[in-house]
Amino acid sequence: MKKIIRNVWEVLKQTALEIKATWKFSQLVQGRSKKMRMYVLVYMNTCFFLVYASLCFISMIYILFGIIGGTILGITESPYWFLLFLLPVAALPFLYFVHSIWTSNYSGFKKEYLKTHSIQVPQGE
16 A cells, blocks of 8 residues: 555645646747647646546545444444444545556656647746
8 A cells, every 4th residue: 555655745736736737838939830739738637636636535445434433333323334344445446446547547648648639848946
């Protein structure tokens, strides 16, 4: 689980750096069509960041609610609430699936967009 969380954190950090670098570069670009292409790239990075972060956040909420809620409600209310311990079992594969699918597909889509529009973006600082 630490490996998954570390990978998620690295992807979020890398995406935030890409957004920052792309935004700075979009401010330096001259020409309306080139600026619009750069703004689309900023929009793509931002949307990826928000959707990826929200899906990971939802998975973490399920994991925490399954462990904490299952324990508290199972002890105080009914033993059937211990079934909430199954939420982390379902949320961890979902988190891994989201991480693998989003990172593999998004990078290819972004490279194709950069190649199609002949955009050379400098790497983040």
